[in-house]
Amino acid sequence: MASGKDLTAFLPKLSDLIKREEVDVGRLVTDAIRTKGVKKILSELERELKGLGDVAMDILSSLAVGRHVLIMGPVGIGKTTLAEALAEALHISDPPYIEVACHSHMTATELTGDIDIAVALQAGLDHPLAYIPGPLVMAHGGILILDEINRLNPYSQAALLQSLQEHYVFIRGFRIRSDFLVIATSNPAEYSGVYELSEALADRMKVVEIQYPDKELLKSILSWKSNMYVEHLGVKVPDTLTEVVATFMTLVAQDGNVEVGPSIRSAIYSLTTAMSRAWLEGRDVTLNDLKREVISNMVNVIRGNFTSEAEKKDYLARKFDEAAMISRRYSRK
Ligand SMILES: Nc1ncnc2c1ncn2[C@@H]1O[C@H](COP(=O)(O)OP(=O)(O)OP(=O)(O)O)[C@@H](O)[C@H]1O
Ligand SMILES: [Mg+2]
Structure with a gap:
Protein backbone atom coordinates (compact mmCIF):
# COMPACT_ATOMS: atom_id res chain seq x y z
CA MET A 1 0.00 0.00 0.00
CA ILE A 210 -36.84 3.47 -15.81
CA GLN A 211 -40.17 1.69 -15.72
CA TYR A 212 -41.02 -1.30 -13.58
CA PRO A 213 -40.29 -4.38 -15.74
CA ASP A 214 -43.13 -6.63 -16.89
CA LYS A 215 -43.53 -10.08 -15.37
CA GLU A 216 -41.52 -12.05 -17.91
CA LEU A 217 -38.57 -9.65 -17.74
CA LEU A 218 -38.77 -9.64 -13.93
CA LYS A 219 -38.68 -13.41 -13.90
CA SER A 220 -35.60 -13.63 -16.07
CA ILE A 221 -33.79 -10.93 -14.04
CA LEU A 222 -34.63 -12.71 -10.77
CA SER A 223 -33.59 -16.09 -12.04
CA TRP A 224 -30.30 -14.77 -13.41
CA LYS A 225 -29.27 -12.69 -10.39
CA SER A 226 -30.45 -14.99 -7.61
CA ASN A 227 -28.76 -18.02 -9.18
CA MET A 228 -25.61 -15.94 -9.48
CA TYR A 229 -25.65 -15.24 -5.73
CA VAL A 230 -26.31 -18.85 -4.61
CA GLU A 231 -24.09 -20.61 -7.12
CA HIS A 232 -21.29 -21.06 -4.55
CA LEU A 233 -23.71 -22.98 -2.29
CA GLY A 234 -24.08 -25.57 -5.03
CA VAL A 235 -27.85 -25.06 -5.30
CA LYS A 236 -30.16 -23.84 -8.04
CA VAL A 237 -33.22 -21.65 -7.51
CA PRO A 238 -36.28 -23.62 -8.70
CA ASP A 239 -38.14 -21.96 -11.56
CA THR A 240 -41.40 -22.19 -9.62
CA LEU A 241 -40.00 -19.85 -6.96
CA THR A 242 -38.95 -17.13 -9.39
CA GLU A 243 -42.31 -17.48 -11.11
CA VAL A 244 -44.15 -16.94 -7.79
CA VAL A 245 -42.03 -13.91 -6.84
CA ALA A 246 -42.41 -12.30 -10.27
CA THR A 247 -46.18 -12.85 -10.15
CA PHE A 248 -46.31 -11.50 -6.59
CA MET A 249 -44.34 -8.36 -7.52
CA THR A 250 -46.56 -7.70 -10.53
CA LEU A 251 -49.72 -8.09 -8.43
CA VAL A 252 -48.46 -5.68 -5.77
CA ALA A 253 -47.08 -3.15 -8.26
CA GLN A 254 -50.45 -3.03 -10.02
CA ASP A 255 -52.36 -2.47 -6.78
CA GLY A 256 -53.59 1.14 -6.60
CA ASN A 257 -53.28 1.14 -2.80
CA VAL A 258 -49.54 0.61 -3.02
CA GLU A 259 -47.43 3.70 -3.72
CA VAL A 260 -44.02 2.05 -3.62
CA GLY A 261 -43.89 -1.51 -4.89
CA PRO A 262 -41.38 -4.28 -4.11
CA SER A 263 -37.88 -3.62 -5.43
CA ILE A 264 -35.93 -6.01 -7.62
CA ARG A 265 -33.21 -5.91 -4.98
CA SER A 266 -35.54 -7.09 -2.20
CA ALA A 267 -36.90 -9.82 -4.47
CA ILE A 268 -33.38 -11.12 -5.18
CA TYR A 269 -32.64 -11.07 -1.43
CA SER A 270 -35.87 -12.96 -0.70
CA LEU A 271 -35.00 -15.72 -3.14
CA THR A 272 -31.37 -16.03 -2.09
CA THR A 273 -32.01 -16.03 1.66
CA ALA A 274 -34.78 -18.61 1.27
CA MET A 275 -32.31 -20.78 -0.64
CA SER A 276 -29.51 -20.37 1.88
CA ARG A 277 -31.79 -21.12 4.84
CA ALA A 278 -32.83 -24.41 3.26
CA TRP A 279 -29.19 -25.13 2.40
CA LEU A 280 -28.18 -24.51 6.03
CA GLU A 281 -30.79 -26.99 7.20
CA GLY A 282 -29.75 -29.49 4.53
CA ARG A 283 -33.14 -29.75 2.87
CA ASP A 284 -35.02 -28.56 -0.21
CA VAL A 285 -36.41 -25.04 -0.28
CA THR A 286 -40.17 -24.66 0.19
CA LEU A 287 -42.73 -22.03 -0.75
CA ASN A 288 -43.07 -21.28 2.96
CA ASP A 289 -39.37 -20.39 3.22
CA LEU A 290 -39.89 -17.99 0.36
CA LYS A 291 -43.05 -16.49 1.85
CA ARG A 292 -41.28 -15.77 5.12
CA GLU A 293 -38.37 -14.12 3.33
CA VAL A 294 -40.59 -12.10 1.01
CA ILE A 295 -42.47 -10.69 3.98
CA SER A 296 -39.37 -9.84 6.00
CA ASN A 297 -37.42 -8.41 3.05
CA MET A 298 -40.26 -6.37 1.63
CA VAL A 299 -42.13 -5.07 4.64
CA ASN A 300 -39.79 -2.10 4.93
CA VAL A 301 -39.65 -1.45 1.21
CA ILE A 302 -43.26 -1.21 0.11
CA ARG A 303 -45.29 1.80 1.06
CA GLY A 304 -48.97 2.51 0.72
CA ASN A 305 -52.28 2.72 2.41
CA PHE A 306 -51.44 0.69 5.55
CA THR A 307 -52.18 1.66 9.12
CA SER A 308 -49.68 -0.65 10.80
CA GLU A 309 -46.79 -2.95 10.10
CA ALA A 310 -48.93 -5.94 11.01
CA GLU A 311 -51.48 -4.92 8.39
CA LYS A 312 -48.73 -4.62 5.82
CA LYS A 313 -47.35 -8.07 6.68
CA ASP A 314 -50.80 -9.49 6.42
CA TYR A 315 -51.27 -7.87 3.03
CA LEU A 316 -47.95 -9.27 1.77
CA ALA A 317 -48.86 -12.75 3.00
CA ARG A 318 -52.23 -12.61 1.22
CA LYS A 319 -50.70 -11.38 -2.03
CA PHE A 320 -48.04 -14.08 -1.82
CA ASP A 321 -50.69 -16.80 -1.46
CA GLU A 322 -52.60 -15.30 -4.36
CA ALA A 323 -49.43 -15.29 -6.50
CA ALA A 324 -48.67 -18.90 -5.54
CA MET A 325 -52.17 -19.92 -6.59
CA ILE A 326 -51.94 -18.09 -9.93
CA SER A 327 -48.53 -19.65 -10.61
CA ARG A 328 -49.83 -23.13 -9.80
CA ARG A 329 -52.71 -22.67 -12.23
CA TYR A 330 -50.33 -21.27 -14.82
CA SER A 331 -47.93 -24.22 -14.51
CA ARG A 332 -50.77 -26.76 -14.90
CA LYS A 333 -51.71 -25.27 -18.28
N1 LIG B 1 -32.89 -4.69 -15.11
C1 LIG B 1 -32.11 -5.35 -14.24
N2 LIG B 1 -31.36 -6.38 -14.65
C2 LIG B 1 -30.56 -7.05 -13.77
N3 LIG B 1 -30.43 -6.74 -12.48
C3 LIG B 1 -31.15 -5.72 -12.02
C4 LIG B 1 -32.03 -4.97 -12.86
N4 LIG B 1 -32.62 -4.00 -12.13
C5 LIG B 1 -32.12 -4.13 -10.89
N5 LIG B 1 -31.24 -5.15 -10.81
C6 LIG B 1 -30.48 -5.60 -9.64
O1 LIG B 1 -31.14 -5.06 -8.50
C7 LIG B 1 -30.19 -4.54 -7.57
C8 LIG B 1 -30.46 -3.09 -7.32
O2 LIG B 1 -29.93 -2.28 -8.35
P1 LIG B 1 -29.50 -0.77 -8.10
O3 LIG B 1 -28.81 -0.63 -6.79
O4 LIG B 1 -28.76 -0.32 -9.30
O5 LIG B 1 -30.92 -0.08 -8.03
P2 LIG B 1 -31.31 1.44 -7.72
O6 LIG B 1 -32.43 1.76 -8.62
O7 LIG B 1 -30.10 2.29 -7.77
O8 LIG B 1 -31.84 1.32 -6.21
P3 LIG B 1 -32.06 2.48 -5.12
O9 LIG B 1 -33.28 3.24 -5.53
O10 LIG B 1 -32.28 1.72 -3.85
O11 LIG B 1 -30.82 3.30 -5.09
C9 LIG B 1 -28.82 -4.83 -8.15
O12 LIG B 1 -28.35 -6.02 -7.58
C10 LIG B 1 -29.08 -4.99 -9.63
O13 LIG B 1 -28.12 -5.80 -10.19
MG1 LIG C 1 -29.26 3.45 -6.25
Whole structure:
Protein backbone atom coordinates (compact mmCIF):
# COMPACT_ATOMS: atom_id res chain seq x y z
CA MET A 1 0.00 0.00 0.00
CA ALA A 2 1.19 3.54 -0.73
CA SER A 3 2.42 5.47 2.29
CA GLY A 4 1.00 8.88 3.23
CA LYS A 5 4.01 10.50 1.61
CA ASP A 6 3.47 8.65 -1.67
CA LEU A 7 -0.20 9.57 -1.65
CA THR A 8 0.51 13.29 -1.64
CA ALA A 9 2.34 12.80 -4.94
CA PHE A 10 -1.05 12.00 -6.54
CA LEU A 11 -2.74 15.12 -5.25
CA PRO A 12 -2.74 18.10 -7.59
CA LYS A 13 -1.31 21.50 -6.66
CA LEU A 14 -3.70 24.43 -6.46
CA SER A 15 -1.58 26.44 -8.91
CA ASP A 16 -1.87 23.63 -11.49
CA LEU A 17 -5.62 23.33 -10.98
CA ILE A 18 -6.05 27.05 -11.61
CA LYS A 19 -4.30 26.66 -14.98
CA ARG A 20 -6.66 23.92 -16.17
CA GLU A 21 -8.10 24.24 -19.66
CA GLU A 22 -11.59 23.61 -20.99
CA VAL A 23 -12.43 20.02 -21.97
CA ASP A 24 -15.25 19.12 -24.36
CA VAL A 25 -16.65 16.13 -22.47
CA GLY A 26 -19.52 15.57 -24.94
CA ARG A 27 -16.85 15.15 -27.59
CA LEU A 28 -15.02 12.60 -25.46
CA VAL A 29 -18.25 10.62 -25.16
CA THR A 30 -18.81 10.78 -28.92
CA ASP A 31 -15.24 9.62 -29.58
CA ALA A 32 -15.69 6.73 -27.12
CA ILE A 33 -18.93 5.67 -28.81
CA ARG A 34 -17.26 5.83 -32.24
CA THR A 35 -14.23 3.86 -31.13
CA LYS A 36 -16.03 1.20 -29.17
CA GLY A 37 -19.29 1.01 -31.07
CA VAL A 38 -22.82 1.16 -29.64
CA LYS A 39 -23.22 -2.62 -29.87
CA LYS A 40 -20.21 -3.31 -27.68
CA ILE A 41 -21.30 -0.71 -25.11
CA LEU A 42 -24.76 -2.27 -24.91
CA SER A 43 -23.36 -5.78 -24.67
CA GLU A 44 -21.11 -4.73 -21.77
CA LEU A 45 -24.17 -3.26 -20.08
CA GLU A 46 -26.03 -6.55 -20.55
CA ARG A 47 -23.47 -8.23 -18.31
CA GLU A 48 -24.98 -6.23 -15.42
CA LEU A 49 -28.55 -5.40 -16.41
CA LYS A 50 -31.33 -6.84 -18.51
CA GLY A 51 -33.93 -4.94 -20.51
CA LEU A 52 -32.43 -1.47 -20.18
CA GLY A 53 -30.97 -1.14 -23.68
CA ASP A 54 -33.50 1.47 -24.75
CA VAL A 55 -32.98 3.56 -21.61
CA ALA A 56 -29.22 3.30 -22.18
CA MET A 57 -29.63 4.61 -25.74
CA ASP A 58 -31.53 7.60 -24.36
CA ILE A 59 -28.72 8.30 -21.92
CA LEU A 60 -25.98 7.91 -24.52
CA SER A 61 -27.74 10.19 -26.98
CA SER A 62 -27.93 12.86 -24.32
CA LEU A 63 -24.33 12.55 -23.17
CA ALA A 64 -23.10 12.58 -26.78
CA VAL A 65 -24.37 16.14 -27.18
CA GLY A 66 -23.02 17.26 -23.82
CA ARG A 67 -26.29 17.08 -21.92
CA HIS A 68 -26.47 15.91 -18.33
CA VAL A 69 -28.82 13.03 -17.49
CA LEU A 70 -31.10 12.26 -14.57
CA ILE A 71 -32.14 8.62 -14.27
CA MET A 72 -35.46 8.51 -12.48
CA GLY A 73 -37.21 5.43 -11.17
CA PRO A 74 -38.50 3.50 -8.17
CA VAL A 75 -36.29 1.93 -5.51
CA GLY A 76 -33.98 -0.94 -6.46
CA ILE A 77 -34.69 -0.93 -10.19
CA GLY A 78 -31.09 -0.64 -11.42
CA LYS A 79 -30.52 3.13 -11.55
CA THR A 80 -27.14 3.20 -9.83
CA THR A 81 -25.93 0.06 -11.59
CA LEU A 82 -26.96 1.56 -14.94
CA ALA A 83 -25.14 4.86 -14.30
CA GLU A 84 -21.96 3.04 -13.24
CA ALA A 85 -22.05 0.41 -15.98
CA LEU A 86 -22.49 3.01 -18.71
CA ALA A 87 -19.73 5.26 -17.37
CA GLU A 88 -17.52 2.18 -17.08
CA ALA A 89 -18.29 1.11 -20.65
CA LEU A 90 -17.57 4.60 -22.03
CA HIS A 91 -14.38 4.88 -20.01
CA ILE A 92 -13.66 8.44 -21.15
CA SER A 93 -11.25 9.10 -18.28
CA ASP A 94 -9.19 7.28 -15.71
CA PRO A 95 -10.86 6.46 -13.35
CA PRO A 96 -13.91 6.14 -15.64
CA TYR A 97 -16.11 8.16 -13.28
CA ILE A 98 -16.26 9.98 -9.95
CA GLU A 99 -19.26 9.08 -7.79
CA VAL A 100 -20.93 10.95 -4.98
CA ALA A 101 -23.49 9.32 -2.69
CA CYS A 102 -25.63 12.41 -2.09
CA HIS A 103 -27.13 12.97 1.34
CA SER A 104 -29.18 15.64 3.02
CA HIS A 105 -26.38 16.95 5.25
CA MET A 106 -23.87 17.30 2.47
CA THR A 107 -22.10 20.64 2.57
CA ALA A 108 -21.12 22.63 -0.49
CA THR A 109 -17.45 22.27 0.48
CA GLU A 110 -17.79 18.49 0.52
CA LEU A 111 -18.53 18.86 -3.17
CA THR A 112 -15.93 21.49 -3.98
CA GLY A 113 -13.19 20.77 -1.43
CA ASP A 114 -11.81 23.50 0.80
CA ILE A 115 -8.49 25.08 1.66
CA ASP A 116 -6.97 23.91 4.93
CA ILE A 117 -5.81 27.22 6.35
CA ALA A 118 -3.42 25.65 8.89
CA VAL A 119 -1.59 23.65 6.22
CA ALA A 120 -1.63 26.59 3.81
CA LEU A 121 -0.09 28.91 6.44
CA GLN A 122 2.64 26.45 7.35
CA ALA A 123 3.50 24.87 4.03
CA GLY A 124 2.03 27.22 1.43
CA LEU A 125 -1.06 27.03 -0.77
CA ASP A 126 0.65 24.64 -3.13
CA HIS A 127 1.27 21.97 -0.55
CA PRO A 128 -0.78 18.98 -1.77
CA LEU A 129 -2.68 18.86 1.52
CA ALA A 130 -3.53 22.58 1.54
CA TYR A 131 -6.34 21.88 -0.88
CA ILE A 132 -7.78 18.41 -1.44
CA PRO A 133 -10.16 18.68 -4.40
CA GLY A 134 -13.79 17.71 -3.98
CA PRO A 135 -15.67 15.62 -6.55
CA LEU A 136 -16.81 18.66 -8.57
CA VAL A 137 -13.13 19.43 -9.21
CA MET A 138 -11.97 15.81 -9.51
CA ALA A 139 -14.55 15.04 -12.20
CA HIS A 140 -12.96 17.44 -14.72
CA GLY A 141 -12.84 15.78 -18.14
CA GLY A 142 -15.04 12.89 -17.09
CA ILE A 143 -18.38 11.69 -15.77
CA LEU A 144 -19.70 12.62 -12.37
CA ILE A 145 -22.28 10.21 -10.97
CA LEU A 146 -24.52 11.94 -8.44
CA ASP A 147 -26.31 9.04 -6.81
CA GLU A 148 -29.65 9.95 -5.24
CA ILE A 149 -29.34 13.61 -6.20
CA ASN A 150 -32.82 14.24 -4.73
CA ARG A 151 -31.27 13.96 -1.27
CA LEU A 152 -29.05 17.00 -1.83
CA ASN A 153 -30.01 19.99 0.29
CA PRO A 154 -30.50 23.40 -1.40
CA TYR A 155 -27.01 24.65 -0.38
CA SER A 156 -25.18 21.83 -2.12
CA GLN A 157 -27.58 22.05 -5.05
CA ALA A 158 -26.52 25.69 -5.44
CA ALA A 159 -22.81 24.75 -5.49
CA LEU A 160 -23.53 22.10 -8.10
CA LEU A 161 -25.62 24.45 -10.20
CA GLN A 162 -22.87 27.04 -10.20
CA SER A 163 -20.31 24.58 -11.50
CA LEU A 164 -22.72 23.32 -14.15
CA GLN A 165 -23.59 26.71 -15.51
CA GLU A 166 -20.25 28.48 -15.20
CA HIS A 167 -17.92 25.47 -15.63
CA TYR A 168 -15.86 26.81 -12.77
CA VAL A 169 -15.67 25.79 -9.13
CA PHE A 170 -14.92 28.62 -6.72
CA ILE A 171 -12.80 27.92 -3.67
CA ARG A 172 -12.26 30.90 -1.40
CA GLY A 173 -11.90 33.17 -4.41
CA PHE A 174 -9.81 30.78 -6.50
CA ARG A 175 -11.40 29.75 -9.76
CA ILE A 176 -10.86 26.20 -10.99
CA ARG A 177 -12.07 25.09 -14.40
CA SER A 178 -14.19 21.96 -14.26
CA ASP A 179 -15.99 20.35 -17.17
CA PHE A 180 -17.86 17.12 -16.59
CA LEU A 181 -21.04 15.38 -17.53
CA VAL A 182 -23.43 14.37 -14.78
CA ILE A 183 -25.34 11.12 -14.63
CA ALA A 184 -27.63 11.59 -11.65
CA THR A 185 -30.08 9.11 -10.16
CA SER A 186 -33.25 9.88 -8.27
CA ASN A 187 -36.49 8.45 -6.98
CA PRO A 188 -39.63 10.14 -8.28
CA ALA A 189 -41.09 13.08 -6.35
CA GLU A 190 -43.73 10.98 -4.56
CA TYR A 191 -41.01 9.34 -2.45
CA SER A 192 -41.00 11.32 0.76
CA GLY A 193 -38.12 12.38 2.98
CA VAL A 194 -36.09 14.04 0.28
CA TYR A 195 -35.56 17.55 -0.99
CA GLU A 196 -37.03 18.78 -4.18
CA LEU A 197 -34.61 19.26 -7.02
CA SER A 198 -34.39 22.95 -7.92
CA GLU A 199 -36.02 23.80 -11.24
CA ALA A 200 -32.79 25.34 -12.50
CA LEU A 201 -30.90 22.12 -11.81
CA ALA A 202 -33.61 19.86 -13.20
CA ASP A 203 -33.75 22.02 -16.32
CA ARG A 204 -30.12 21.24 -17.06
CA MET A 205 -30.66 17.50 -17.17
CA LYS A 206 -32.48 15.19 -19.47
CA VAL A 207 -34.79 13.03 -17.41
CA VAL A 208 -34.72 9.38 -18.40
CA GLU A 209 -37.23 7.13 -16.67
CA ILE A 210 -36.84 3.47 -15.81
CA GLN A 211 -40.17 1.69 -15.72
CA TYR A 212 -41.02 -1.30 -13.58
CA PRO A 213 -40.29 -4.38 -15.74
CA ASP A 214 -43.13 -6.63 -16.89
CA LYS A 215 -43.53 -10.08 -15.37
CA GLU A 216 -41.52 -12.05 -17.91
CA LEU A 217 -38.57 -9.65 -17.74
CA LEU A 218 -38.77 -9.64 -13.93
CA LYS A 219 -38.68 -13.41 -13.90
CA SER A 220 -35.60 -13.63 -16.07
CA ILE A 221 -33.79 -10.93 -14.04
CA LEU A 222 -34.63 -12.71 -10.77
CA SER A 223 -33.59 -16.09 -12.04
CA TRP A 224 -30.30 -14.77 -13.41
CA LYS A 225 -29.27 -12.69 -10.39
CA SER A 226 -30.45 -14.99 -7.61
CA ASN A 227 -28.76 -18.02 -9.18
CA MET A 228 -25.61 -15.94 -9.48
CA TYR A 229 -25.65 -15.24 -5.73
CA VAL A 230 -26.31 -18.85 -4.61
CA GLU A 231 -24.09 -20.61 -7.12
CA HIS A 232 -21.29 -21.06 -4.55
CA LEU A 233 -23.71 -22.98 -2.29
CA GLY A 234 -24.08 -25.57 -5.03
CA VAL A 235 -27.85 -25.06 -5.30
CA LYS A 236 -30.16 -23.84 -8.04
CA VAL A 237 -33.22 -21.65 -7.51
CA PRO A 238 -36.28 -23.62 -8.70
CA ASP A 239 -38.14 -21.96 -11.56
CA THR A 240 -41.40 -22.19 -9.62
CA LEU A 241 -40.00 -19.85 -6.96
CA THR A 242 -38.95 -17.13 -9.39
CA GLU A 243 -42.31 -17.48 -11.11
CA VAL A 244 -44.15 -16.94 -7.79
CA VAL A 245 -42.03 -13.91 -6.84
CA ALA A 246 -42.41 -12.30 -10.27
CA THR A 247 -46.18 -12.85 -10.15
CA PHE A 248 -46.31 -11.50 -6.59
CA MET A 249 -44.34 -8.36 -7.52
CA THR A 250 -46.56 -7.70 -10.53
CA LEU A 251 -49.72 -8.09 -8.43
CA VAL A 252 -48.46 -5.68 -5.77
CA ALA A 253 -47.08 -3.15 -8.26
CA GLN A 254 -50.45 -3.03 -10.02
CA ASP A 255 -52.36 -2.47 -6.78
CA GLY A 256 -53.59 1.14 -6.60
CA ASN A 257 -53.28 1.14 -2.80
CA VAL A 258 -49.54 0.61 -3.02
CA GLU A 259 -47.43 3.70 -3.72
CA VAL A 260 -44.02 2.05 -3.62
CA GLY A 261 -43.89 -1.51 -4.89
CA PRO A 262 -41.38 -4.28 -4.11
CA SER A 263 -37.88 -3.62 -5.43
CA ILE A 264 -35.93 -6.01 -7.62
CA ARG A 265 -33.21 -5.91 -4.98
CA SER A 266 -35.54 -7.09 -2.20
CA ALA A 267 -36.90 -9.82 -4.47
CA ILE A 268 -33.38 -11.12 -5.18
CA TYR A 269 -32.64 -11.07 -1.43
CA SER A 270 -35.87 -12.96 -0.70
CA LEU A 271 -35.00 -15.72 -3.14
CA THR A 272 -31.37 -16.03 -2.09
CA THR A 273 -32.01 -16.03 1.66
CA ALA A 274 -34.78 -18.61 1.27
CA MET A 275 -32.31 -20.78 -0.64
CA SER A 276 -29.51 -20.37 1.88
CA ARG A 277 -31.79 -21.12 4.84
CA ALA A 278 -32.83 -24.41 3.26
CA TRP A 279 -29.19 -25.13 2.40
CA LEU A 280 -28.18 -24.51 6.03
CA GLU A 281 -30.79 -26.99 7.20
CA GLY A 282 -29.75 -29.49 4.53
CA ARG A 283 -33.14 -29.75 2.87
CA ASP A 284 -35.02 -28.56 -0.21
CA VAL A 285 -36.41 -25.04 -0.28
CA THR A 286 -40.17 -24.66 0.19
CA LEU A 287 -42.73 -22.03 -0.75
CA ASN A 288 -43.07 -21.28 2.96
CA ASP A 289 -39.37 -20.39 3.22
CA LEU A 290 -39.89 -17.99 0.36
CA LYS A 291 -43.05 -16.49 1.85
CA ARG A 292 -41.28 -15.77 5.12
CA GLU A 293 -38.37 -14.12 3.33
CA VAL A 294 -40.59 -12.10 1.01
CA ILE A 295 -42.47 -10.69 3.98
CA SER A 296 -39.37 -9.84 6.00
CA ASN A 297 -37.42 -8.41 3.05
CA MET A 298 -40.26 -6.37 1.63
CA VAL A 299 -42.13 -5.07 4.64
CA ASN A 300 -39.79 -2.10 4.93
CA VAL A 301 -39.65 -1.45 1.21
CA ILE A 302 -43.26 -1.21 0.11
CA ARG A 303 -45.29 1.80 1.06
CA GLY A 304 -48.97 2.51 0.72
CA ASN A 305 -52.28 2.72 2.41
CA PHE A 306 -51.44 0.69 5.55
CA THR A 307 -52.18 1.66 9.12
CA SER A 308 -49.68 -0.65 10.80
CA GLU A 309 -46.79 -2.95 10.10
CA ALA A 310 -48.93 -5.94 11.01
CA GLU A 311 -51.48 -4.92 8.39
CA LYS A 312 -48.73 -4.62 5.82
CA LYS A 313 -47.35 -8.07 6.68
CA ASP A 314 -50.80 -9.49 6.42
CA TYR A 315 -51.27 -7.87 3.03
CA LEU A 316 -47.95 -9.27 1.77
CA ALA A 317 -48.86 -12.75 3.00
CA ARG A 318 -52.23 -12.61 1.22
CA LYS A 319 -50.70 -11.38 -2.03
CA PHE A 320 -48.04 -14.08 -1.82
CA ASP A 321 -50.69 -16.80 -1.46
CA GLU A 322 -52.60 -15.30 -4.36
CA ALA A 323 -49.43 -15.29 -6.50
CA ALA A 324 -48.67 -18.90 -5.54
CA MET A 325 -52.17 -19.92 -6.59
CA ILE A 326 -51.94 -18.09 -9.93
CA SER A 327 -48.53 -19.65 -10.61
CA ARG A 328 -49.83 -23.13 -9.80
CA ARG A 329 -52.71 -22.67 -12.23
CA TYR A 330 -50.33 -21.27 -14.82
CA SER A 331 -47.93 -24.22 -14.51
CA ARG A 332 -50.77 -26.76 -14.90
CA LYS A 333 -51.71 -25.27 -18.28
N1 LIG B 1 -32.89 -4.69 -15.11
C1 LIG B 1 -32.11 -5.35 -14.24
N2 LIG B 1 -31.36 -6.38 -14.65
C2 LIG B 1 -30.56 -7.05 -13.77
N3 LIG B 1 -30.43 -6.74 -12.48
C3 LIG B 1 -31.15 -5.72 -12.02
C4 LIG B 1 -32.03 -4.97 -12.86
N4 LIG B 1 -32.62 -4.00 -12.13
C5 LIG B 1 -32.12 -4.13 -10.89
N5 LIG B 1 -31.24 -5.15 -10.81
C6 LIG B 1 -30.48 -5.60 -9.64
O1 LIG B 1 -31.14 -5.06 -8.50
C7 LIG B 1 -30.19 -4.54 -7.57
C8 LIG B 1 -30.46 -3.09 -7.32
O2 LIG B 1 -29.93 -2.28 -8.35
P1 LIG B 1 -29.50 -0.77 -8.10
O3 LIG B 1 -28.81 -0.63 -6.79
O4 LIG B 1 -28.76 -0.32 -9.30
O5 LIG B 1 -30.92 -0.08 -8.03
P2 LIG B 1 -31.31 1.44 -7.72
O6 LIG B 1 -32.43 1.76 -8.62
O7 LIG B 1 -30.10 2.29 -7.77
O8 LIG B 1 -31.84 1.32 -6.21
P3 LIG B 1 -32.06 2.48 -5.12
O9 LIG B 1 -33.28 3.24 -5.53
O10 LIG B 1 -32.28 1.72 -3.85
O11 LIG B 1 -30.82 3.30 -5.09
C9 LIG B 1 -28.82 -4.83 -8.15
O12 LIG B 1 -28.35 -6.02 -7.58
C10 LIG B 1 -29.08 -4.99 -9.63
O13 LIG B 1 -28.12 -5.80 -10.19
MG1 LIG C 1 -29.26 3.45 -6.25
